[in-house]
Amino acid sequence: MPQPGVSDNGAYLFSKLTCPECGHTEELEMPENACVYFHTCSKCQTRLKAREGDCCVFCSYGDTPCPPVQISAKSCCFDD
Numbered sequence: 001m002p003q004p005g006v007s008d009n010g011a012y013l014f015s016k017l018t019c020p021e022c023g024h025t026e027e028l029e030m031p032e033n034a035c036v037y038f039h040t041c042s043k044c045q046t047r048l049k050a051r052e053g054d055c056c057v058f059c060s061y062g063d064t065p066c067p068p069v070q071i072s073a074k075s076c077c078f079d080d
């Protein structure tokens with residue numbers, strides 16, 4: 001029986017994102033197999049973008065890396 005907020009693979013699906021501009025934190029659910037490259041801060045409306053070398057905003061600004069990274073230690077971004 002999977003725990004809430006944890007994928008079948010054992011990855012955490014929630015990450016607390018901290019806005020680098022205003023310091024606002026938001027608890028967000030992460031998609032299991034996709035990159036979230038942009039996120040707009042709900043407080044200051046800054047459009048956060050993943051840092052160079054990071055695959056998504058969660059890896060750059062979250063307290064938990066995205067599920068593909070947790071599972072395989074690899075970026076979820078691959079060229080098609």
Ligand SMILES: [Zn+2]
Pocket residue numbers: 019020021022023024041042043044045046
């Ligand atoms: Zn902000």
